Amino acid sequence: xxxxxxxxxCVWLFVCCSWFCLWGISYYFIMDPILATVFFPFALRLxxxxxxxxxxxxxxxxxxxxxxxxxxxxxxxxxxxxLFIASVLSIPVTLLxxxxxxxxxxxxxxxxxxxxxxxxxxxxLVLNGLHFFDLLNTRRLGFIFLISMTSGLMLVPSCxxxxxxxxxxxxxxxxxxxxxxxxxxxxxxxxxxxxxFIANILLQVHLPxxxxxxxxxxxxxxIIVLAFRYGWEGALLGTLLNSIALIAVRSEVSSIETxxxxxxxxxxxxxxxxLGIGIQHQRxxxxxxxxxxxxxxxxxxxxxxxxxxxxQNIARELxxxxxxxxxxxxxxxxxxxxxxxxxxxxxxxxxxxxxSLNIYDxxxxxxxxxxxxxxxxxxxxxxxxxVIRDLNFEAQDIDVAMSYxxxxxxxxxxxxxxxxxxxxxxxxxxxxxxxxxxxVLITLSVDDNITMEIEDNGVGFKTSxxxxxxxxxxxxxxxxxxxxxxxITSHTQPKAELQMYYEHPPLVGxxxxxxxxxxxxxx
Numbered sequence: 001x002x003x004x005x006x007x008x009x010c011v012w013l014f015v016c017c018s019w020f021c022l023w024g025i026s027y028y029f030i031m032d033p034i035l036a037t038v039f040f041p042f043a044l045r046l047x048x049x050x051x052x053x054x055x056x057x058x059x060x061x062x063x064x065x066x067x068x069x070x071x072x073x074x075x076x077x078x079x080x081x082x083l084f085i086a087s088v089l090s091i092p093v094t095l096l097x098x099x100x101x102x103x104x105x106x107x108x109x110x111x112x113x114x115x116x117x118x119x120x121x122x123x124x125l126v127l128n129g130l131h132f133f134d135l136l137n138t139r140r141l142g143f144i145f146l147i148s149m150t151s152g153l154m155l156v157p158s159c160x161x162x163x164x165x166x167x168x169x170x171x172x173x174x175x176x177x178x179x180x181x182x183x184x185x186x187x188x189x190x191x192x193x194x195x196x197f198i199a200n201i202l203l204q205v206h207l208p209x210x211x212x213x214x215x216x217x218x219x220x221x222x223i224i225v226l227a228f229r230y231g232w233e234g235a236l237l238g239t240l241l242n243s244i245a246l247i248a249v250r251s252e253v254s255s256i257e258t259x260x261x262x263x264x265x266x267x268x269x270x271x272x273x274x275l276g277i278g279i280q281h282q283r284x285x286x287x288x289x290x291x292x293x294x295x296x297x298x299x300x301x302x303x304x305x306x307x308x309x310x311x312q313n314i315a316r317e318l319x320x321x322x323x324x325x326x327x328x329x330x331x332x333x334x335x336x337x338x339x340x341x342x343x344x345x346x347x348x349x350x351x352x353x354x355x356s357l358n359i360y361d362x363x364x365x366x367x368x369x370x371x372x373x374x375x376x377x378x379x380x381x382x383x384x385x386x387v388i389r390d391l392n393f394e395a396q397d398i399d400v401a402m403s404y405x406x407x408x409x410x411x412x413x414x415x416x417x418x419x420x421x422x423x424x425x426x427x428x429x430x431x432x433x434x435x436x437x438x439x440v441l442i443t444l445s446v447d448d449n450i451t452m453e454i455e456d457n458g459v460g461f462k463t464s465x466x467x468x469x470x471x472x473x474x475x476x477x478x479x480x481x482x483x484x485x486x487x488i489t490s491h492t493q494p495k496a497e498l499q500m501y502y503e504h505p506p507l508v509g510x511x512x513x514x515x516x517x518x519x520x521x522x523x
Contacts, residue, residue: 008059011052015063018044023067026151033075035147037083038123041067043151045087046119047159049094050101050112057094061087086126093118105277112160116152123148143259150262153269154243161236196222197241223268227276231283235276239269296481303481322363329356379409380417384424384442391432393440398431403443411446416516419482420444420452426471427454427512435459435510449484450516457509460490484516 022040030036041064048060064087072080097115101108124145222242226234243265333353337346375383381404388400409417424442431437435458443453472488479486490510 011056011059012063015060019067039147039151043155047156051159051163082126086123089122090119120145120148146262150266223272227279231280232276235272239272326356326360383421387425400440408446423514426475431456452514454512487513
């Protein structure tokens with residue numbers, strides 16, 4: 001009970017001080033003590049009640065009524081009763097709004113807009129009093145409504161911004177690590193934005209009269225910049241600072257200019273809030289998309305790891321089981337050849353031995369494709385050289401050169417080596433079958449990423465054909481799944497009957513460039 005009383009007293013003092021300060025600013029702008037109360041002070045009360053517990057509403061409303069009472073005693077020539085009535089009538093509207101003030105951001109903003117509009121109508125009707133049906137007061141009705149709407153659009157979202165920052169953010173516990181971390185003060189941003197606002201204020205004051213109508217458009221620049229950088233919070237901050245700038249540079253204005261200024265403040269408040277929310281929504285979608293992409297990359301890496309594990313297990317089983325069985329068959333066939341004296345038996349034994357050798361050679365080729373033992377024993381370079389030997393590049397008069405840094409194996413994980421080997425295996429197999437090349441260059445380099453390039457001077461192909469087959473397409477999908485890039489460029493040889501028309505024959509050959517990140521998670 002004591003804590004509640006002390007908190008309520010602090011709330012009452014805070015609202016009283018804020019209420020009178022805002023009334024002073026409003027009076028400086030409108031020069032009417034009654035309408036000045038409807039401007040910022042009433043909007044402050046709506047913003048506080050929407051974002052505070054109901055048990056503190058008594059302190060908020062009593063602070064407002066105390067302010068009205070002091071103004072009534074100080075300025076008895078004005079009728080202050082209508083303001084008391086408007087304040088009391090706002091209670092049921094605020095209660096209903098507070099009951100529905102929950103859920104997603106769009107619902108909060110909708111409830112906020114309905115509450116601001118309803119209370120603006122109440123202020124308009126109550127303050128106009130008995131002259132409601134008098135056509136001569138139609139202009140005053142619209143002016144009161146415009147004042148209430150403008151102030152609500154400026155202050156109520158500001159209270160929402162503070163409430164969202166204090167009570168909707170996840171705060172990091174104050175640990176030793178947080179205390180020892182230096183505070184990052186973004187002085188460059190602060191200087192840039194202050195420079196923008198100073199330039200806008202100078203434009204408001206010193207721009208020639210014939211160009212003065214264009215000055216408010218300059219105030220959109222800070223709103224756009226802040227919205228782009230900080231989302232809806234930055235847009236709202238830019239709107240508030242622009243409003244202060246607009247009010248500060250206009251001291252003595254006519255009623256028509258005041259209406260124009262209020263319309264400008266309302267328009268830029270709505271525009272700034274909607275722009276900021278739109279940018280924030282897009283940024284949230286991008287974050288969700290980024291998280292989903294990271295999740296997909298992680299799942300893809302796990303699938304690749306599982307695939308290679310299955311390949312390795314199958315290769316081990318083939319090597320151990322089939323290899324031993326083939327060796328046993330050959331042994332039995334040799335024994336049969338020595339024991340069997342008939343020509344038919346000896347021929348059958350020779351056939352069995354030859355078939356077992358064929359099976360052994362086929363199995364050896366399958367083992368090399370599934371999981372080359374050289375890759376596990378000697379590394380990536382030796383495995384690629386083994387592929388070159390298996391494809392008989394030397395017999396086909398294809399010269400292969402490889403640029404392979406010495407220490408690159410130390411920075412490559414097992415997953416990276418496997419992926420690069422599969423790329424080289426597929427590319428070299430295509431070169432041997434289709435390229436008709438005489439020279440092949442394989443280059444590996446390392447910086448922030450691991451890069452492999454495979455070039456040949458063959459006949460080339462249409463890159464659009466890469467999507468038709470499973471080889472190159474599967475290679476690209478596998479690399480992209482690991483967060484890398486695969487770029488294939490190729491120049492085809494022109495037909496023989498057209499070569500005579502080329503002064504300089506076009507480039508031919510294929511270049512495959514693969515870039516993979518050095519991620520420990522790829523291991």
